[in-house]
Amino acid sequence: xxxxxxxxxxxxxxxxxxxxxxxxxxxxxxxxxxxxxxxxxxxxxxxxxxxxxxxxxxxxxxxxxxxxxxxxxxxxxxxxxxxxxxxxxxxxxxxxxxxxxxxxxxxxxxxxxxxxxxxxxxxxxxxxxxxxxxxxxxxxxxxxxxxxxxxxxxxxxxxxxxxxxxxxxxxxxxxxxxxxxxxxxxxxxxxxxxxxxxxxxxxxxxxxxxxxxxxxxxxxxxxxxxxxxxxxxxxxxxxxxxxxxxxxxxxxxxxxxxxxxxxxxxxxxxxxxxx
Numbered sequence: 001x002x003x004x005x006x007x008x009x010x011x012x013x014x015x016x017x018x019x020x021x022x023x024x025x026x027x028x029x030x031x032x033x034x035x036x037x038x039x040x041x042x043x044x045x046x047x048x049x050x051x052x053x054x055x056x057x058x059x060x061x062x063x064x065x066x067x068x069x070x071x072x073x074x075x076x077x078x079x080x081x082x083x084x085x086x087x088x089x090x091x092x093x094x095x096x097x098x099x100x101x102x103x104x105x106x107x108x109x110x111x112x113x114x115x116x117x118x119x120x121x122x123x124x125x126x127x128x129x130x131x132x133x134x135x136x137x138x139x140x141x142x143x144x145x146x147x148x149x150x151x152x153x154x155x156x157x158x159x160x161x162x163x164x165x166x167x168x169x170x171x172x173x174x175x176x177x178x179x180x181x182x183x184x185x186x187x188x189x190x191x192x193x194x195x196x197x198x199x200x201x202x203x204x205x206x207x208x209x210x211x212x213x214x215x216x217x218x219x220x221x222x223x224x225x226x227x228x229x230x231x232x233x234x235x236x237x238x239x240x241x242x243x244x245x246x247x248x249x250x251x252x253x254x255x256x257x258x259x260x261x262x263x264x265x266x267x268x269x270x271x272x273x274x275x
Contacts, residue, residue: 157244160199161225161275167195168241168249176251176260186251186258192227192239201274211236214272219263225275228268241272 157165171194174185181190189207196203203213211229222228224244229236240250242262248268251258 001010031100157224163199164195165243167198169260171258172260176254176257188239188251191251191258192241195241196211206236207236207239210239211272214274217271217273220270222271226271226273228271230269233270
């Protein structure tokens, strides 16, 4: 036995030809597979991908539901339209009713005003006729007109003056109330103002202003319808109406009310003539 027989050889063992061939075949197959896969990938990358979406098909039930929904929507729209028409009609009717009411009130106020005016004229005419009958009766009893102690005129009132006198005399016996202007009660200036209103003359409301409302006249030349005042002109505290024959009518106070008295009962300070 050789002295080197126990040392292993450093040479690589030889591979058999069959193994080498097999490995070459496997490598070649792998390379072929990679080549085919690469080509296939390149081809796939070059071609666009197309995706197809399929829409759902309407079934009979779905169609019925759609139709029903459309009917409900149409009915709701019709309901809203009808409601709007009704609201518009109601608003129009309310506006017309308001206008009719205003017109009716206006006509009623006008009718009331005309009726009051007619009533005042009728009252003045009645008062004038009554005064005329009273004057005629007095003349028949005495046979002539009497003169007063103060020397004032005793001429019979005519025209507007007669109406003023008649109205004043018709209020005799009514109550005195401060601030009252009739028809059931008066204060002094309220009575004078109301009497002249019967003939269309608008006098101031208070005694001070009424004492300067006309032309100043002397107490010795009074005529029926003249306004008498007590106190100074422009500062009078009381007024009355001269009715002729030395008499006057005035709303004196709460104790006497409206009275007809002689000038001697309460001599006035002065007089103004409006008529």
